[in-house]
Amino acid sequence: MTTTAPFAVPDADPALLARLHARLEDAATGDAAPDVHYRTVDSPLGPLLVAATEQGVARLAFAIEDEDEVLESLATRIGPRVLRAPRRLDPAARWLDHFFAGDHGPYPGPVDLRLARGFRLAVLERLREVPFGRTISYAALAARTDAPRAVRAVGTACATNPVPLVVPCHRVVRSDGSTGAYRGGAEAKVRLLALERDGVLPASGGSAPRLL
Amino acid sequence: MSISETAKAPFERVVGEHGPLVWRVCRGMLDQHDAEDAWSETFLAAMGAWARFDGNVAGWLVTIAHRKAVDVLRARSRAAFPTAEPPEVVSTLGVPDGRDLDLWAALALLPTRQRAAVVHHHLAGLPFAEVAQLTGTTEPAARKAASDGVQRLRSLLAGKDIA
The missing domain is CATH 1.10.10.10 (Winged helix-like DNA-binding domain superfamily/Winged helix DNA-binding domain)
Structure with a gap:
């Protein structure tokens, strides 16, 4: 709605609106907590969107996914009370910073895998056991589940992983050693594997990936 | 986008679109400090009811903000020594x-x-x-x-x- 004032109305300045928003974030806890809170985190792979429920990190999206669509999907699948609340996700942001700097530790906070169901959820649970610097083939990962022949379904579970990096689906490669597809783009996967192998994330569009 | 017609927008979009409107209502009705309280209380209340709300969002938010403001004004006028709203704010x-x-x-x-x-x-x-x-x-x-x-x-x- 626009104003129709017959006199000048001062605009709410951005700094004020930011302060008001921060107050809203602080108040939105406990019974008043949103269904989903989120923030973006700058990373060498571009801005990442991190979203969490009260139970833990539920979604991580790369920039190639449209932010509005990700938020709409979260509103539909989890709940419409979706609020930007950066400070509540500071621990996740710090972990991502450390991860991209070569820190080996798995994400230490709670993870909410409600966006994965059934077999896909089981695959993600097995996948969390694969440590930094290691890779596993789709077939070997299938072998760790109740359906050892469901290699294609394992591929689907990885491709639809709601929390890449936190659940390290980039560590799943083809049996022939090639990297395969990735939700954040094939190049991102190659760079992540190089980071875990060499301790340094190579620049985008750099030298030919050795894994291919 | 595969969102059905009845699906609710993420609440953050409501805050972004209508934050300035709610600020004008709160600040128009209250002093700076009370207006800041009323703004966040308005959106907190709206977020709580967002999943069930259906209708004109802007009008609904103005209604909530108005009620918050009236509550504050009533409380102020009941106070023994009203201190509300001296024209003290810098232009x-x-x-x-x-x-x-x-x-x-x-x-x-x-x-x-x-x-x-x-x-x-x-x-x-x-x-x-x-x-x-x-x-x-x-x-x-x-x-x-x-x-x-x-x-x-x-x-x-x-x-x-x-x-």
């Missing part, structure tokens, strides 16, 4: 004429009925029928209150940046 209109009476401070000098009519119609854009409903009066009375309020504001702000 944000940037008119360097030595006077510190800006729009918000001028609004605070209006009777509540006029103040609400001016804020809800001229600052929030509600039609007079909705202003009347919100303030528990008739449409002609709301129209008159806004007109009287604007006239009073013009004289209060005389020499200021008015159209």
Whole structure:
């Protein structure tokens, strides 16, 4: 709605609106907590969107996914009370910073895998056991589940992983050693594997990936 | 996008789209400090009800903000030594004429009925029928209150940046 004032109305300045928003974030806890809170985190792979429920990190999206669509999907699948609340996700942001700097530790906070169901959820649970610097083939990962022949379904579970990096689906490669597809783009996967192998994330569009 | 018609938008979008509107209502009705409280309380209440809400979002938010503001004004007027709304706020209109009476401070000098009519119609854009409903009066009375309020504001702000 626009104003129709017959006199000048001062605009709410951005700094004020930011302060008001921060107050809203602080108040939105406990019974008043949103269904989903989120923030973006700058990373060498571009801005990442991190979203969490009260139970833990539920979604991580790369920039190639449209932010509005990700938020709409979260509103539909989890709940419409979706609020930007950066400070509540500071621990996740710090972990991502450390991860991209070569820190080996798995994400230490709670993870909410409600966006994965059934077999896909089981695959993600097995996948969390694969440590930094290691890779596993789709077939070997299938072998760790109740359906050892469901290699294609394992591929689907990885491709639809709601929390890449936190659940390290980039560590799943083809049996022939090639990297395969990735939700954040094939190049991102190659760079992540190089980071875990060499301790340094190579620049985008750099030298030919050795894994291919 | 594969969102069905009935799906609710993420609440953050509501805050982004209507934050400035709710601020104009809160600040028009209250001093800076109370307005900041009322703004966050309005969105907190709206977020709580968002999953069930269906209708005109802007009008709904103005209604919530209005009620928060009226509660604060009532509490203030019940206080033994009312301290509400001295025209103490530094001008944000940037008119360097030595006077510190800006729009918000001028609004605070209006009777509540006029103040609400001016804020809800001229600052929030509600039609007079909705202003009347919100303030528990008739449409002609709301129209008159806004007109009287604007006239009073013009004289209060005389020499200021008015159209």
